[in-house]
Amino acid sequence: MVSTDSGADGRTTIEGSTVSSPDPGPDRHQHTESHPAHDPYLSTPPQAYPPVAEPDRLTRMVNRLWAKSPVWLAPLAVLGCIGAAAGYTVLTDPTTSTAEAAPTCLLKLTTGLDCPGCGGTRAAWYLLNGDLGAAARHHLLFVFAVPFLLYIYVAWAGQHMFRWRLPQLRITPRVVGWSLGIWMAFSVLRNLPWAPFSWFYV
Numbered sequence: 385m386v387s388t389d390s391g392a393d394g395r396t397t398i399e400g401s402t403v404s405s406p407d408p409g410p411d412r413h414q415h416t417e418s419h420p421a422h423d424p425y426l427s428t429p430p431q432a433y434p435p436v437a438e439p440d441r442l443t444r445m446v447n448r449l450w451a452k453s454p455v456w457l458a459p460l461a462v463l464g465c466i467g468a469a470a471g472y473t474v475l476t477d478p479t480t481s482t483a484e485a486a487p488t489c490l491l492k493l494t495t496g497l498d499c500p501g502c503g504g505t506r507a508a509w510y511l512l513n514g515d516l517g518a519a520a521r522h523h524l525l526f527v528f529a530v531p532f533l534l535y536i537y538v539a540w541a542g543q544h545m546f547r548w549r550l551p552q553l554r555i556t557p558r559v560v561g562w563s564l565g566i567w568m569a570f571s572v573l574r575n576l577p578w579a580p581f582s583w584f585y586v
Contacts, residue, residue, distance in 0.1 A: 459541035466537075474512055478505045500571040503586040522586050525570055 439447065491499040503522035510519035511527065520527045532553065542548030574584035 456545050459537075459544055462537065462541070470508070470512060473505055473508050478509055497575050498571065498585060500567055506586065521583060524584060525567055 489499050489502055491497060492502055501523075504526045507519040507523035507526045510516075510522065511530065516527070536553050539548070539550040539552055542550055543552075570584075573581045576582065577585075
């Protein structure tokens, strides 16, 4: 008969021989593996992008008409608007109207000061009648901008209808900012009661 005796140190003695019991090791229920560092991209749920809104009925109709319209329709429509504005300016003769005449400028009527657009219609009338000096006096910046606006239209319409390769003028945000700043400065200077600024007061 084999007698065994287990000591307090965990070793088992068999008939005078000492046998070491295997080390039970760490707790099997204890997690010893190292976890990677917290990755916010793994824990962040995927972003839900809003669905693309479907165009409404009016937009779909306009898109269908635009797709089916001839290439000359848009340039012709813009040219018609330019012609209508020029015809209205010639027929009404704004050079004979006063601040009280309709349509009127509210700032001019109430304060006597020229607004940023005051004199533009009269400058257009003088341009259409070939008087460049009078047109510049009534609105110098309008006269300066007219050649650029006409070129932008010609370049766009020529490329759209005839595939002309005229250089396109790029209107960048910086150009828009400078133009608005110069326009507002001109609007202030033309209201000063000293020469030569008073020459631009209309």
